[in-house]
Structure formats: C-alpha cells, structure tokens
Amino acid sequence: MTTEAAAAPPPTLRQRVFGETPSAWVFVAPAAVIIVGLAIVPIVWSLVLSFRASDLLSPGRSVGFANYEALVKDPDLRSAIGHTIVFTGLFVPLSIVVGLLLAIALNRRIRLIGLYRTAILLPFIASTAVQGVLFSFIFDQRFGVANAMLDKLGIARQGFLGDPDQALLVIVLIALWGGVGFSVVIYLAALQDVPADLVDAARVDGAKRWGVLRHVILPQLMPVTVFLLIWQTLLSLQLFDLVYATTRGGPLDSTVVVVYYIYKQAFVLFHAGYAAAVAYVVAAFLIALASLQFIYSRWSARHA
Amino acid sequence: MPRRTRALMTMAALAATALIGASCGGDDDDGSSGGKAKLTFWHGQTELWADCLATQIDEFNRTHKNIQVSSDTGGVVADRMLQKVTAGLQAGNYPDVAYVFGSDLANFARSEKLLDLTDSDEIDIDKFYPAARDSATVDGRVRAVPALIDNLAVVYNTKLFKEAGVPFPKDDWTWDDFRATAKRMTNDSTGVVGLGWPGTGDEDTTWRIWPLVWQLKGDVLSEDGDSVGFDGDSGEGALAYVSDLAADGSVYIDTTAGSERMNQLFQNNKMAMTITGPWNLPDFVDAKVSYGVAELPAFQGEHATIAGPDVWAIFDNGEKRSKAAQVFVAWLTSPEQTLACAQQAGSLPTRPDVLDQPGYQDYVESLPGLGKFVDNLDNARVRPTVAEYPEISQAMGKAIGLMLFQKAQPADALQEAVDKSNAALKVPGP
Numbered sequence: 001m002t003t004e005a006a007a008a009p010p011p012t013l014r015q016r017v018f019g020e021t022p023s024a025w026v027f028v029a030p031a032a033v034i035i036v037g038l039a040i041v042p043i044v045w046s047l048v049l050s051f052r053a054s055d056l057l058s059p060g061r062s063v064g065f066a067n068y069e070a071l072v073k074d075p076d077l078r079s080a081i082g083h084t085i086v087f088t089g090l091f092v093p094l095s096i097v098v099g100l101l102l103a104i105a106l107n108r109r110i111r112l113i114g115l116y117r118t119a120i121l122l123p124f125i126a127s128t129a130v131q132g133v134l135f136s137f138i139f140d141q142r143f144g145v146a147n148a149m150l151d152k153l154g155i156a157r158q159g160f161l162g163d164p165d166q167a168l169l170v171i172v173l174i175a176l177w178g179g180v181g182f183s184v185v186i187y188l189a190a191l192q193d194v195p196a197d198l199v200d201a202a203r204v205d206g207a208k209r210w211g212v213l214r215h216v217i218l219p220q221l222m223p224v225t226v227f228l229l230i231w232q233t234l235l236s237l238q239l240f241d242l243v244y245a246t247t248r249g250g251p252l253d254s255t256v257v258v259v260y261y262i263y264k265q266a267f268v269l270f271h272a273g274y275a276a277a278v279a280y281v282v283a284a285f286l287i288a289l290a291s292l293q294f295i296y297s298r299w300s301a302r303h304a
Numbered sequence: 305m306p307r308r309t310r311a312l313m314t315m316a317a318l319a320a321t322a323l324i325g326a327s328c329g330g331d332d333d334d335g336s337s338g339g340k341a342k343l344t345f346w347h348g349q350t351e352l353w354a355d356c357l358a359t360q361i362d363e364f365n366r367t368h369k370n371i372q373v374s375s376d377t378g379g380v381v382a383d384r385m386l387q388k389v390t391a392g393l394q395a396g397n398y399p400d401v402a403y404v405f406g407s408d409l410a411n412f413a414r415s416e417k418l419l420d421l422t423d424s425d426e427i428d429i430d431k432f433y434p435a436a437r438d439s440a441t442v443d444g445r446v447r448a449v450p451a452l453i454d455n456l457a458v459v460y461n462t463k464l465f466k467e468a469g470v471p472f473p474k475d476d477w478t479w480d481d482f483r484a485t486a487k488r489m490t491n492d493s494t495g496v497v498g499l500g501w502p503g504t505g506d507e508d509t510t511w512r513i514w515p516l517v518w519q520l521k522g523d524v525l526s527e528d529g530d531s532v533g534f535d536g537d538s539g540e541g542a543l544a545y546v547s548d549l550a551a552d553g554s555v556y557i558d559t560t561a562g563s564e565r566m567n568q569l570f571q572n573n574k575m576a577m578t579i580t581g582p583w584n585l586p587d588f589v590d591a592k593v594s595y596g597v598a599e600l601p602a603f604q605g606e607h608a609t610i611a612g613p614d615v616w617a618i619f620d621n622g623e624k625r626s627k628a629a630q631v632f633v634a635w636l637t638s639p640e641q642t643l644a645c646a647q648q649a650g651s652l653p654t655r656p657d658v659l660d661q662p663g664y665q666d667y668v669e670s671l672p673g674l675g676k677f678v679d680n681l682d683n684a685r686v687r688p689t690v691a692e693y694p695e696i697s698q699a700m701g702k703a704i705g706l707m708l709f710q711k712a713q714p715a716d717a718l719q720e721a722v723d724k725s726n727a728a729l730k731v732p733g734p
Contacts, residue, residue, distance in 0.1 A: 056394050057415035136560050143495065143574070162503070162559045164709055248561045250504035252705045267387040268506075269694050270411050 050277035055270035067277035077278060079253070080261040083168055087257060088236040090172045091179070095232050096225065098176065099183020104213075106184065107191045117188070124181025132245025135174045136161060164254040167247055171255055175242055179235070183228055190224040191217070223300060230293040234286060258282055341628035343373045344399040346389070348382035349649075352586055356645040364635055371628045382614070383562065393417055393619070400629040403451060404617040406439040407507055407697065410689045412617055413442040419618045419626055421446040426630035435686050436654045439613035442689045448615035449633050452651040454581035455611040455684040456512065457677060458482070458601070462594045464489065464496060464576045473577075473598040475607070479516070479545060482577075482601040486554040489576035498554030499577045500566035501546070503708050505701035507694075508563050511610055511687065512579055513704055515600050516542035518608040518685055524696065525688050531729060532696065535722040541603075543714035547707040557708045581612070582677040583650030589671060597673030599680055611684035613654070643667060652678050695728035 018025055050067055054060030071077055106117050123131070138145050139160035147157045160170050194217055202216045240259040243249060249256040249264065256264070259282070266275035347357050354377070361375045380388040386408050392398035393415055404412060412418050421427045422445050429437050429446045436450035458473060465472055470488050473481070486498030502508040514524060522538020525531070534542075549555050556575060558566040567584060569575040571591035578584075579600070588595055600609045616636070618629045635641060639657045646653065647670045653659060668675045687693060703717035 055411060055414060056390050057411060132561075136565075140565065142497065142556060143569075162557055164711070167559075245561065247559055248504045248506065250506075250705065251557070251559045252709055252711065253505065253702065267390065269698065270691070 046276045046279060049273055050280050052273040054273040056266070056272045057270070060273065063273065067274045068281075070274065071278055071281065076253070076256070077258075077261060080256045080258050083255065084237060084239065084257045084259075086168060087172055087175075087239055088233055090169075091175050091236045092229060092232045094172070094176055095179050095183050096228050099180050099228070100187050100221070100225075102180065102184045103187030103191055107188060117184075120184050121181045123178045124185075126178065128178065128241040129245045131174055131178050132242060135170075135177075136246050139170055161247055162251060164252040167251060167255045171242055171246060174246070175236070175239070178242075179232070183232070186224055186228055187221065190221050194220045223297075226296050227293065230289060233289060237282070237286060237289075339370065341371050341624050343371060343401065343625060343629055343632060345373050345375070345377075345632075346380055346385065346399040346402040347377055348380050348385045348403040349377075350381060352648040353645060353650075356648040360636065360641060360645060364632060368631070368635075371632060373632055389617075389619075398619050398621070400619060400621050400625055401633055402617050402619070404448065404615050405507075406613045406615055406689070407511075407687055407693055409439070409448055409615055409617065410442050410691045410693060413445075413447045413689075414691060417620045418447055419620055419630075421449065421618065421630070424630055426627075426634040431657065432655045433653075433681065435611045435681070435684055436613045439611075439686050439689060440615050448617045449637050450654040451614050451616045451637070452649055453611055453613040453654045453681070454583055454650070454652060455609045455677060455680050456515065456579050456581055456600060457609065457680050458577055458598045459570070459580055459584065459588070459595050459673065460577045460598065461570065461573060461575070462596050464573055468496075468576075472596055475599045477598065477601045479601045479603055483545075483549055483552065483554075486549060486577065487552045490552075490554040495574055497556040497569070497575050498552075499549075499579065500556040500558050500563075500569065500575055501549075501579075501704075501708060502563035502566065503557035503559045503705055504561065504563070505698070505705045507697045507701070509704050510697045510701040511612060513542050513546070513700060514685075514687065515609050516545060516603075518610075519603045519606055524693075525690065525729075529688070529690065529729075532722055532725045534700075535718070539718045539722065540714050543703055543707050543718055546704055547710065547714055550708045550710055555708065581650070582652060582671075582674060585671045585673060585677075586648070586650055595673065597676040599676070599683065607683050608685060609680055609683045611681065611686050613686060647671065652681055692725075692728045696725040699724035699728075 014022070051062060051064060052060045053063045053066075102120055106113065106120065141147060141157070141159050141162040144160070146160060150157055159166055161167050198216055198220070199212055202212050207215065238259055239257050240263065243255050243257060243260045244263075247255045249260050258278070262275045262279050262282070265271045265278065345361070347354070349357060358375055361373050364373055365371070382403055382405070385403060386405070389398060389402050389404070389412070398417065421429070424446070427446070427449055429440065429449075432440075432450050433453065436453050440446060440448040440450050460473055462472065468489055468491070470485060473485060477485075488498075489496060490498040501512065517523065517534045517538045520538035520541045522536070522542075523533035526533040532539075550557075556566065556569060558564075566575065566578060567580075567587065570578045571588060571593050573593065599607045601607070616633045618626065618633060620626050621629075637654065639655060639661050642651075642654055643658050643661045643663055645651075646658070647667055652674075653664075658664060668678060699721040703712075703721040706712040706717040707714065
C-alpha cells in the first residue's frame with residue numbers, strides 16, 4: 001500500500017471533492033439533507049429575518065439592528081423574561097428535589113411497586129394540552145374542585161388561573177405534576193447504579209440512613225443531577241404549550257413567558273422580524289447554557 | 305469507480321432529490337391535472353357548519369365538472385387560521401380559499417398573494433350589506449368575500465330570571481338597567497353569576513367594548529385615521545362602566561383560552577346573561593337552555609352594537625385555480641347557498657336578496673331569537689380594516705383586563721392604551 005501511495009498521481013478533481021472514500025457520502029447524504037433542510041436553513045433564515053421588518057406576508061424591508069435595539073428597551077419583553085425566570089427558578093429546583101424524594105421512595109422492594117412507579121410516570125406521558133384542559137377545570141375559580149375543597153377546609157377561595165397574582169404559580173404546579181415523572185425516572189435509574197458494596201461498606205463503618213444518603217448516594221448522583229438541572233432549565237426556558245393551553249398569557253399578561261411573547265409578536269401582532277430577533281437572543285442564551293453541561297462533563301471526566 | 309459504488313451514489317442522489325422534492329411539495333403542482341382545477345379549501349369550521357359545508361362541497365363538485373374542491377379542511381380551526389395561512393404563505397404552500405376573521409384581513413391584504421377582487425367578473429360586492437362589504441374592503445379595494453355576519457346582543461336565561469322573580473330585559477333598557485339586573489341575578493348561594501366577560505385580553509375581550517365606545521360618541525380610529533378615536537370621555541366612560549360591573553361582583557371573568565367556560569356556565573344555568581352573537585344559539589338549543597334575546601342596552605337611546613363579519617379570502621395559486629376559486633366562492637355566497645347553511649353557521653344574512661329566498665321564513669323561525677339578531681343588524685357597526693388593529697385590540701384588551709381585575713383607574717388604563725395604540729399607528733408598516 002505505502003509504496004503504491006508514494007507513486008500515486010496527484011488526486012483527481014473528483015477525489016479532491018469527494019475524498020478518498022466517495023461512497024461514504026452516500027451514507028451521509030440523506031441525514032445531511034434532513035439536517036440542512038430542517039435545521040440549518042431555518043436557523044439562517046430567521047437570522048436574516050431578525051434584521052428585517054417583516055410580517056411574513058409582504059416582502060418587508062431591511063432595518064439593520066433596529067429590532068435588537070428595540071428589544072433592549074421593550075418593557076413587555078422585560079416582564080416576560082421576569083416571568084420566565086420566576087417559572088424556571090421554581091420549577092427546576094422543585095422538580096429535582098421532589099423527583100429525588102419520589103425516586104428514593106420508589107427505590108425499594110415493596111408490594112405493587114410497579115404500579116406506583118407507573119402511576120408517577122403517567123402524568124409525564126399525558127399531553128400538555130390534556131393537562132391544560134384538566135387543570136383549568138380543577139382550578140376554575142368559581143366551580144373548580146380546588147376551591148370546593150378549600151371551602152370544605154374553611155379556607156378562603158382562591159382565584160388560581162384567574163388571578164393575575166397566582167396564575168404563574170399555578171402553572172408551575174401543573175408543570176411539576178407533568179414534569180416530575182422525568183426526574184423520577186432518571187433518578188431511579190441512577191439509584192440502581194449506585195454500587196451496593198459502597199452502601200454496605202458505609203453501613204459497616206456505622207453510617208445511619210441519613211449518613212449513607214448524604215455521603216454515599218448523593219455524591220454518586222451528582223452527574224445525573226447536573227444533567228437534570230440543565231435539561232429542566234432548558235425545558236422551562238422554552239415553556240410555551242402549557243401557557244397556550246391554559247391562560248394564553250393572561251390574566252393581565254401575568255403568564256406571558258418569553259417564548260409565548262415571541263409567538264404573540266410573530267403571529268398575533270405580525271412583527272415577525274422583531275420576534276426573530278428576540279428568538280435569537282433566547283437561542284444564544286440556551287446554547288450558552290447547554291455548553292455548560294458540556295464543560296461540566298469534560299471537567300468531571302478529567303477529575304474523575 | 306466500482307459499479308457498486310456508482311449504483312449507491314445514484315440511489316443517494318435519488319433519495320436526496322426525493323427529500324428536497326418532498327420539502328417543497330405542492331409547489332410544482334398547479335392542480336391542473338386532467339384539465340380539472342383542484343382547489344384547496346380551508347374553511348376552519350367544526351361540527352354543524354362543517355357538516356353543512358361538506359354537503360355544499362359535494363353539490364358543487366357534482367354540478368361543476370371542471371372544478372374539484374377538496375373537502376380536506378387543512379386540519380385548521382378558524383381560531384388558528386391566521387398562523388396556519390401565514391406559515392403556508394411563507395412556505396409557498398397555501399390554500400386557494402380560506403376562512404379569515406374580518407379583523408385579520410387588513411394584514412393579509414399586505415400579501416400580494418391575496419387576490420384583489422375589485423374588478424372580478426365573478427364576485428359582485430355590491431350585492432352584500434354595507435357592514436359586510438366594509439369588512440371585505442381594505443384601502444378601497446375588495447380583498448375578500450363576506451362569509452358570515454353576526455352582531456352582539458344580550459342572551460338571557462329565562463329559567464333563572466323566572467326563579468329569581470326578575471322581569472325579562474326589554475329592548476329599550478339602559479346600561480344602568482343592565483348593571484342592576486346583573487347584580488340582582490348574581491347569587492352566591494346558588495352559584496349563579498350575572499354575566500361573563502372574556503378576560504384573556506385578546507380580541508374576544510376587546511370587541512365587546514366598542515359598542516359602549518360608539519354609544520358614547522367615540523370610535524376606534526379618529527376621522528383622519530392617524531390616531532385613535534376613543535381617547536377622552538368615550539373610552540373612559542366605557543372602561544369605567546366595565547369597572548363598575550366588576551366592582552359589583554356580578555361578572556364572571558373567563559380566563560380560559562377561547563372563552564369556552566362562559567358558554568358552559570350559561571348552558572348549565574349558572575350564568576344569567578351573556579353578551580354574544582347568533583353563532584351560540586344552536587349550542588344553546590342543543591343544551592336545551594330556555595333563553596330570550598334582547599338588544600344591547602344604551603346610554604342615551606342609541607342601541608349601537610358591533611358586527612364581526614368574517615370573510616372568504618382567495619389566494620393566488622396561478623390563473624386557472626384563482627379563476628376556479630372565484631367561481632366557487634361566488635357560488636358559495638350566492639343567496640341560495642348562503643341560506644342553505646345560515647342556520648348551521650349561526651350566521652345572519654350577508655346580503656339583502658337572501659330575504660327573498662323561499663326558505664327564509666323557516667330559517668328565521670328555526671332558532672328562537674334569531675329574528676331579533678337579524679333586526680339588530682340595523683344597529684350594527686364594524687371595526688375598521690386597518691393593519692394596526694391587532695395592536696389597538698391588544699392595548700385596549702389590557703385596559704379592559706385591568707378594569708375586570710380592579711387593578712387600575714379607568715383614566716390611567718385608558719391613557720396607556722391610547723398611547724400604545726397611537727404609537728403603533730405612527731410606525732410605518734413593513
């Protein structure tokens with residue numbers, strides 16, 4: 001081989017374009033077409049859009065950085081970001097803590113354990129639209145089950161989704177109901193990966209339940225926790241469907257989160273260019289966040 | 305290159321072509337296969353009207369050999385039509401005919417793919433009532449065909465009124481009467497509430513305020529159209545009235561998406577009155593609610609109400625299909641066909657010649673209270689067809705929300721809405 005290669009003529013044009021193994025392209029082509037068509041083209045197209053005033057209907061015109069300048073000063077966007085931060089700040093820690101507690105509770109051999117595990121996972125499978133409809137009935141201020149129960153307990157009725165001060169919190173609750181199942185599944189898997197001899201060794205050394213949890217199990221769950229932290233954060237920053245199914249941003253815009261704001265700008269108010277600019281800022285933020293996960297895994301691999 | 309590799313290359317190239325072809329499918333299909341013009345029709349309707357439209361489409365296809373209208377709805381309901389058609393126009397894959405809310409037409413009209421029907425041989429806009437005609441006209445050009453017309457009146461639950469011993473509303477009532485009635489009908493022990501108002505802050509919240517504004521001598525736009533026409537007393541008076549209703553505790557604020565809850569409450573005898581249009585009557589009959597209809601109240605004599613006409617928009621898919629689409633829409637909006645589905649659509653006559661149709665009396669008597677809505681068309685005005693309307697709607701919807709939740713003074717809320725709307729009216733469009 002080596003002697004042949006040394007005597008080989010300079011590569012032909014075809015070889016230069018397609019490389020040494022042209023048939024490799026055959027296998028790559030379908031996937032490449034899909035990725036370019038469904039991901040790269042829209043990404044580039046919306047970048048172009050973000051520098052235009054466009055309603056998606058007429059040709060539009062170029063406005064330079066005006067959309068980006070406007071979004072810095074937009075008070076409605078600021079409050080939408082605020083709502084997203086509140087949602088994320090509540091949903092992510094709660095879904096992780098509650099998920100861990102449930103996973104620990106479910107990680108034992110008791111009767112009907114399969115049933116309990118399935119029950120916890122069920123809400124995670126239900127579609128968001130179904131969750132939205134279900135909970136807007138439960139939390140209806142006048143005729144919902146939630147208020148009927150409060151009545152029985154002698155507690156004052158609440159506005160829930162109909163109250164501008166409570167709606168976002170109720171959405172956090174609904175999201176938890178639907179989203180905790182994911183944390184549970186991940187933690188359950190991780191718990192079963194904790195080496196039994198580590199736990200046994202700790203017990204022999206006199207560790208009590210809390211000690212085992214604090215010093216043996218939790219450190220073992222660290223990589224999974226970091227993954228969940230970033231994954232759930234990415235999800236909550238993109239919250240849209242639950243808002244659309246329950247409140248459509250109301251009452252009084254109290255549940256307008258960033259992605260819903262983008263949708264409203266593009267498809268209700270016909271500011272597609274501006275919406276694209278906001279979307280780009282959000283995307284940049286999400287990419288930065290996702291790369292944290294990458295950096296962490298590199299770091300932990302080096303320090304393992 | 306070995307033969308095997310070449311064969312694989314060919315396959316890959318084919319696969320790639322197929323994928324690319326699929327992603328812009330429909331572009332190269334001008335629908336003219338076999339000499340027949342094939343039309344895509346997104347009517348966006350469900351249940352009763354959809355069934356009636358299906359029989360109309362069948363009849364049209366039977367009687368028009370050169371045109372084939374697809375009864376595939378595009379999977380869109382009217383609520384989402386705007387987003388779906390916008391996305392379709394952007395992707396170059398859009399219907400020939402779509403059902404569009406009147407308040408969205410001005411924005412669609414910015415697209416050159418929306419046909420200009422001013423000089424159409426098929427469509428004669430002068431045959432329609434003025435309110436319907438105005439809603440299909442943008443900047444003096446005919447850009448759509450009226451599909452449906454309605455208006456708002458008060459529908460009240462006669463059973464609840466009888467139980468409470470409250471006399472039925474009369475057509476000559478005032479907003480003070482309305483407020484007092486709502487208060488009397490609200491009863492926390494039975495869970496009955498006086499009336500409902502959508503509270504999500506979208507157009508469903510907003511359009512109910514315009515009759516009050518008009519009655520107080522204001523308007524959506526000023527006469528020159530450069531600024532809003534509801535600043536000052538008219539807007540403040542209307543908002544203050546909503547605020548008073550809310551302060552009485554006699555309003556159910558419906559914050560659910562699509563304002564469906566209000567109707568459910570009314571149908572379950574939990575809401576005494578609802579401000580609504582004829583489209584709800586078939587549902588009320590279905591739910592066996594006994595109801596009556598009264599005109600909107602007035603401040604001083606004038607019982608102005610609002611009509612929200614919706615339209616058939618025709619999009620340019622090449623000359624042959626455009627022409628066929630106009631033939632189809634002209635047929636669909638003819639007096640006979642308008643009447644054929646008017647009851648199922650909960651629509652009022654869009655054109656005076658419907659009244660001369662043989663089945664007209666049967667139609668009026670088909671639903672209790674329908675005749676009242678037909679007469680109420682005399683009081684009806686329409687929103688302006690301007691591209692900035694969605695922003696005005698949003699600003700005013702916020703102000704109404706602030707009233708319903710008792711979070712601001714009418715004057716302050718109005719000022720914010722006026723400032724936002726005027727700012728939007730000053731921005732040049734794309």
